[in-house]
Amino acid sequence: MATLKQPSQVLTFVSPTGEASTPEIDGIVLDVIGRVADKWTMLVLEVLAQHGVQRFTRIGQLVGNISQRMLTKTLRQMEQDGFVTRTVYPEVPPRVEYQLTELGESLCAAFCSVWTWAETHQVELKALREARDRYTTTTL
Amino acid sequence: MATLKQPSQVLTFVSPTGEASTPEIDGIVLDVIGRVADKWTMLVLEVLAQHGVQRFTRIGQLVGNISQRMLTKTLRQMEQDGFVTRTVYPEVPPRVEYQLTELGESLCAAFCSVWTWAETHQVELKALREARDRYTTTTL
DNA sequence: CTGTATCCACCGGGATACTG
């Protein structure tokens, strides 16, 4: 983001020289977060971390309900970002194996705390959601 | 090494019959991840964590390019999820303040490692991307 | 100031069909 594009009337107020109160979040970091904060990416990351090198179809099975299209796109993106390696064996039928790179593993480790947080607070979160749902129900 | 978490009950292999018994990652956790892995949510979370209680417009400024619509939606969602509290002061002009709850702060802390990871590897990531972009010079 | 409501363009993502 942060692309050139006259912010017509957005809340932004990027001062010319920066400074002032510009606690803007670093663009690169933000961009990285944007890529990584993808549902399928996180799931594939998880799968490869737990099961090691796997083939295309296998990953799809392990992830769960994911279409070929999304699996392909996700894996390609992850490959581009250097999170996984893609190895094609010139056989017939073809065999393609995916494996986490060290970068991918380190990312996975970083996400571990979030995953743990989700598990730790799932009861609490579920309760909150149900409480909210009770309000939202009758109002329709 | 960097395994995300122990095999626990999260992922299961496909049963011998070919039926995908429980390949899904825990629904609640996945759902939570889905909500939390939102760009704007993460940014607002970050902003509130760093700047403490803030008003609507101010949050918008601190976040950067975010439309009112998205800011409102994000804040509402976060309020529903119990990440922030919303305090309306019956004044004119109106003043509304948002503040992280303890839950929100704990989530933010969990995300800290991801944020740190992004910062730590940003050079590496940038290099990878640029290398890729050079290949993508396949004109139009 | 703090929103809500609307219109609308974009694209994420499922379903399906075809290829090497």
Added chain:
DNA sequence: CAGTATCCCGGTGGATACAG
């Protein structure tokens, strides 16, 4: 097996206008 190519629908999110 491991994709690629289309169609297509619904959600995301920006722009704009209006309200309390």
